[in-house]
Each structure stands twice: as structure tokens, then as C-alpha cells.
Amino acid sequence: MKTLLPYFMRKIGIIIFIICLIISSISGIDDFITGFTSGYNSTRLDKEISFESVEQDRTLNNDLLFTAEERNVAEFYGFLLALVGICLYILSKEKQEDEFFARLRGQAMIISVVITWSIFLVFQLTHWNTKISALSMFQLQMVIYVVVYAYQKRWKYWM
Structure with missing residues (x-):
């Protein structure tokens, strides 16, 4: 691999990836807060929680940190820039x-492709109605590549 x-x-590249990971996490804070408060309220009141009730509570609740458009933009650019960081x-060298x-890089790439597609197939078989974006799958593949390459380089062949 050249x-x-x-x-x-x-x-x-690692610094860019970590910053974008933080940005992507912050963009999902509204979902975390909504899920946490809905779960807390349902256990406190002993009532069953449903997806529709959570969405209704969320639309009635005006104290969200981000609008849906801001959240989507932050997630997209967070994923995209994280992908740039991993590619860097x-x-x-x-x-x-x-x-x-070069051989370790090739092996890590093959292993990461196999692991990513295995995860994708298992996820599609168990959650067939959920859509997965290609950008998130590619980012997962790059993260798995980095982990496998670091494992091979540092622990597998040097101990």
C-alpha cells in the first residue's frame, strides 16, 4: 500500500478524528437527554414507555439544545471530518x-473489510428495517482498520 x-x-489525523468524535457526540445530546428523562419518568410513574410517547414528549418539550437541522449538519460534518482524519x-508513513x-497494512485492510461486512450482515439480519448510511459504514471500516493495524504492529509481532 502506497x-x-x-x-x-x-x-x-488523530487530533481531527477525536475532535469530530466529540462534535458528533455533542450533536446527539438531545437524544440522550430525552431518553434519560423518559426512562426516569416511566419508572417513577410505573407506566409503559413507547416510542410514540417519547417523540410526542420531545416535540412538546421546547428546551432542546439543537434543532433537527443543526443536529443533522453537525452529525454529517462530524462523520465526514472524522473520516478525513482517519484517512490522514x-x-x-x-x-x-x-x-x-506494507504487508501489515494489507492484512489489516482485508481483516477490516471482512469484519465490517460481517457486522453489516448481522445487523441487517437482526434489524432489517433500519437503514445504515454508507458514510457511517465507511467510518466504521476505517476505525476497525486502525485498531487491527495497531494491534498487529504493536502487540502481535513485537511481543
Whole structure:
């Protein structure tokens, strides 16, 4: 696998990824607060909770932090920039690049594709009516690649 970027871009890519992960998490804070308060209220009042009642409470509740449009924009750009950060990390050189690292990169890519598609197939078989965006699947694949490559590079062959 050909590396295109210098070594210092690895650190920049990780920083971008962490910042975007935080942005994506903050954009989902309204869902967390709604789910937490609905669950708390249903256990306190001993009533059954349903998706429709949570959505109705959410629309009546005006103290949400983000509008739906702001949340969608933050999620999209958070995913997209996180993907850019991971790509910067993946396409950067090692301190000493040789054939061994090229082989590890290839193996990690194959393993990440197999794991990602396995997760996708299991999820589709168990939750067939839920749609998964291609951007989130690609980001999952890149994260799995980084984890597998780091495992192979640091623990599998150096211990």
C-alpha cells in the first residue's frame, strides 16, 4: 500500500478524528437527554414507555439544545471530518517504512473489510428495517482498520 503523506500527518489525523468524535457526540445530546428523562419518568410513574410517547414528549418539550437541522449538519460534518482524519492517519508513513509494514497494512485492510461486512450482515439480519448510511459504514471500516493495524504492529509481532 502506497503511503502519500509524511509521518507528522498521523498525529494531525488523530487530533481531527477525536475532535469530530466529540462534535458528533455533542450533536446527539438531545437524544440522550430525552431518553434519560423518559426512562426516569416511566419508572417513577410505573407506566409503559413507547416510542410514540417519547417523540410526542420531545416535540412538546421546547428546551432542546439543537434543532433537527443543526443536529443533522453537525452529525454529517462530524462523520465526514472524522473520516478525513482517519484517512490522514492511514495514508501517512511510518517512521521507518518497509515491506513488513506494507504487508501489515494489507492484512489489516482485508481483516477490516471482512469484519465490517460481517457486522453489516448481522445487523441487517437482526434489524432489517433500519437503514445504515454508507458514510457511517465507511467510518466504521476505517476505525476497525486502525485498531487491527495497531494491534498487529504493536502487540502481535513485537511481543
